[in-house]
Amino acid sequence: MIPKVFKEVIDLGDGREISIETGKLAKQAHGSVVVQSGKCMLLCTVVSNYQQSDLDFLPLTVDYREKFAASGRYPGGFFKREARPSDGEVLTMRLVDRVLRPLFPKDYHAETQVMIQLMSHDEDVMPDAMAGLAASAAIQLSDFPFECAISEARVGRIDGKFIINPTRAQLKESDIDMVVGASADSVMMVEGEMKEISEEEMVEAIKFAHEHIKKQCEAQLRLAEAVGRKEVRAYEPEREDEDLMKKIHDMAYDKVYAVAHSASAKHERSASFDAIKEEIKAAFSEEELEDFGDLISKYYYKAEKAAVRDLTLNEGLRLDGRKTNEIRPIWCEVDYLPSTHGSAIFTRGETQALATVTLGTSREANVIDMPSYEGEETFYLHYNFPPFSTGEARPIRGTSRREVGHGNLAQRALKGMIPEDCPYTVRVVSEVLESNGSSSMATVCSGTMALMDAGVQLKKPVSGIAMGLISDGETGRYAVLSDILGDEDHLGDMDFKVTGTADGITACQMDIKVKGLSYEILVKALKQAADGRLHILGKLTDAIAQPNPDVKPHAPKMVTVTIPNEYIGGLIGPGGKVIQELQKATKTTIVINEDPVTEEGIVEILGTSQEGIDQVLAKIDSLTFKPEVGSIYEVKVIKMLDFGAVVEYTEAPGNEILLHVSELAWERTENVSDVANMGDVFDVKYMGIDPRTKKERVSRKAILPKPEGFKERPPRNGGRDNRNRDNRGRDNRDRNKKRRRKSTRLNSSHVAISYA
Numbered sequence: 001m002i003p004k005v006f007k008e009v010i011d012l013g014d015g016r017e018i019s020i021e022t023g024k025l026a027k028q029a030h031g032s033v034v035v036q037s038g039k040c041m042l043l044c045t046v047v048s049n050y051q052q053s054d055l056d057f058l059p060l061t062v063d064y065r066e067k068f069a070a071s072g073r074y075p076g077g078f079f080k081r082e083a084r085p086s087d088g089e090v091l092t093m094r095l096v097d098r099v100l101r102p103l104f105p106k107d108y109h110a111e112t113q114v115m116i117q118l119m120s121h122d123e124d125v126m127p128d129a130m131a132g133l134a135a136s137a138a139i140q141l142s143d144f145p146f147e148c149a150i151s152e153a154r155v156g157r158i159d160g161k162f163i164i165n166p167t168r169a170q171l172k173e174s175d176i177d178m179v180v181g182a183s184a185d186s187v188m189m190v191e192g193e194m195k196e197i198s199e200e201e202m203v204e205a206i207k208f209a210h211e212h213i214k215k216q217c218e219a220q221l222r223l224a225e226a227v228g229r230k231e232v233r234a235y236e237p238e239r240e241d242e243d244l245m246k247k248i249h250d251m252a253y254d255k256v257y258a259v260a261h262s263a264s265a266k267h268e269r270s271a272s273f274d275a276i277k278e279e280i281k282a283a284f285s286e287e288e289l290e291d292f293g294d295l296i297s298k299y300y301y302k303a304e305k306a307a308v309r310d311l312t313l314n315e316g317l318r319l320d321g322r323k324t325n326e327i328r329p330i331w332c333e334v335d336y337l338p339s340t341h342g343s344a345i346f347t348r349g350e351t352q353a354l355a356t357v358t359l360g361t362s363r364e365a366n367v368i369d370m371p372s373y374e375g376e377e378t379f380y381l382h383y384n385f386p387p388f389s390t391g392e393a394r395p396i397r398g399t400s401r402r403e404v405g406h407g408n409l410a411q412r413a414l415k416g417m418i419p420e421d422c423p424y425t426v427r428v429v430s431e432v433l434e435s436n437g438s439s440s441m442a443t444v445c446s447g448t449m450a451l452m453d454a455g456v457q458l459k460k461p462v463s464g465i466a467m468g469l470i471s472d473g474e475t476g477r478y479a480v481l482s483d484i485l486g487d488e489d490h491l492g493d494m495d496f497k498v499t500g501t502a503d504g505i506t507a508c509q510m511d512i513k514v515k516g517l518s519y520e521i522l523v524k525a526l527k528q529a530a531d532g533r534l535h536i537l538g539k540l541t542d543a544i545a546q547p548n549p550d551v552k553p554h555a556p557k558m559v560t561v562t563i564p565n566e567y568i569g570g571l572i573g574p575g576g577k578v579i580q581e582l583q584k585a586t587k588t589t590i591v592i593n594e595d596p597v598t599e600e601g602i603v604e605i606l607g608t609s610q611e612g613i614d615q616v617l618a619k620i621d622s623l624t625f626k627p628e629v630g631s632i633y634e635v636k637v638i639k640m641l642d643f644g645a646v647v648e649y650t651e652a653p654g655n656e657i658l659l660h661v662s663e664l665a666w667e668r669t670e671n672v673s674d675v676a677n678m679g680d681v682f683d684v685k686y687m688g689i690d691p692r693t694k695k696e697r698v699s700r701k702a703i704l705p706k707p708e709g710f711k712e713r714p715p716r717n718g719g720r721d722n723r724n725r726d727n728r729g730r731d732n733r734d735r736n737k738k739r740r741r742k743s744t745r746l747n748s749s750h751v752a753i754s755y756a
Helices: 087-103 128-140 168-173 199-227 242-261 266-282 286-315 401-415 439-453 486-491 519-543 565-572 574-586 610-623 716-755
Strands: 006-013 016-022 031-037 040-052 060-066 110-120 150-158 161-164 176-183 187-197 330-334 342-348 351-360 366-370 373-377 379-384 425-434 463-471 478-482 494-501 504-512 557-564 589-595 600-607 632-641 644-649 656-660 681-689 696-699
Touching (some): 016 128, 031 128, 060 087, 087 110, 087 128, 087 150, 087 176, 087 401, 110 128, 128 150, 128 199, 150 168, 150 187, 150 199, 161 199, 187 199, 187 401, 199 504, 199 519, 242 286, 266 286, 266 486, 286 463, 286 478, 330 439, 330 519, 342 439, 342 519, 379 401, 379 439, 401 425, 401 439, 401 494, 401 504, 425 439, 439 463, 439 494, 439 519, 478 519, 494 519, 557 610, 565 589, 565 600, 565 610, 574 589, 632 656
Parallel strands (some): 060 110
Antiparallel strands (some): 006 016, 040 110, 150 161, 150 176, 187 504, 330 342, 351 425, 463 478, 463 494, 494 504, 557 600, 589 600, 632 681, 644 656, 681 696
């Protein structure tokens, strides 16, 4: 039976479009769509169990995978099978999850899975920009309780003109690379990197993306209507008790407000809040606690949230006593670790990050091998968030999605400030040692200082800050918070991280938890963030004003030279013998890459000893040395022969050439040792290629004055004898030919007689 297919098309402009199709694939899923643009096709399926789980949160899994077959390639590795997701896939999962999760009801706890797969790849289409659209479209075709359609779009800007969903090639020319997630009414998520743009330019980019997202949301609704909307499934909601909630609020609110007003430290404050909670629970009998214990905890946290938020809205004060625009105390230190190539500590309040820098060759580049993209990163940042940083003990099971996402944000913040001519592969590692709010922004700050400490010539230092928002929809009151605490992140309505230099924004990440955030509030948050960034930037530059002029003595020094491709084989040697012996003798690392554009070899020399690097450079100079005809060079005698001396160019050791005995002096030289001896150093003139021998020729006598009265020896007999000798030679050759013919005839007769 031919399936009935439903399809909607979204016009992106410039002849590009996105189609959403359903009815053909994966019909047993609760919702499935194929989203296509050009040759790029994403299959998205959604499934949610009908039984509520025992968890007190939504167990939502967003999974994004790129199939290697989509681009006609084999997976790497022994098993030739897709394995764990790459960092790029994890980042796309996070982009989608952050927009979807807030739109499920808070009391919906059924296990839910969203699977997005790249089934066909197009070089001119970046699939991650369509992943949010695919997920939301599939959910619209399901019976899930979900608030509204959403979508995501990437925005770029070339020559001042915004572009929706640019190609990877266009992104290289763009000064903005930003993904925006939104519903038709509200912006909910922003993440991207920029080339020092202003706050106003960033808001304009968000507005541009939002207008296109509205069209994508409308297309999803049209598709759902065409297919036929399903009735939203019934599920068992969480138990509620209005009277109990009011009672707990009355018991807790004033006490929590007083603790919040006391401006205590994190652990003291947490202990006080726990004491209030235990005091409230003590007021109930064991039977009541058994029946309503979960509700008591739930309503206590609601009261705590209300009290903390009201403190800020009523008095402009925060949990630690700061004003809304005040930054926590900061202290910094550079060159803390003696053996690393660069290190720095950044501590802001109760958040601390220790960053290290490691310098290497192109061999240490981070190789990216995805079906949608292949390449290398010569600057990358890794972020580690151990449990002790928040005073917890829990198992460590690999790198979490959160660590991948926070590290990527810090990397995007800094990478634009790495100079294009930096010869090193640079790795930054951030170890979060304490955390109470925005460890990713602490990573940006510590990373900046560590890079400067390592001698990486950053174009400009970068700082970062996390902004928050507390708003009251009924009264219209709101407060924008600078440098938020961990509690303010959980209790607030926005988490907005912004990084930049003194001249503009380099990266951002925003998650909004309330609907209808106005652009007015967004601009205010960005302006307040700029003030905070500049304050933090001043603390960084107080610790280290500018990059160190050179790398540390124990850090490797890098020299890069180019050589013609024809000399690469000589530098490597048979079986790599030459380069291996050279690395061992000089204690350096030598990496050779071929540039397909210039058709030259790029040689990277990495070593801690300048003497060793100089020896490698001398070897390269020797291999690539080409004397010019007519030029004079200093040589050294390294071998004596009967017919001349073997000499070596002193400026290119290893380059040898024969100085013939006839070129030693104007006078006739019977013995080479009469003019030159082993180890003698003198000048010679390079004469080029001898047309008769086809070999290079040098001359010592060519740069010496002719002796007084010297005359060139004339050819014997003035040349006439030569002509006669030539004639006699021809006569002799003719006579020899006649003799050979006669001998042949005699031999033939002899043979004939013998046979007769």
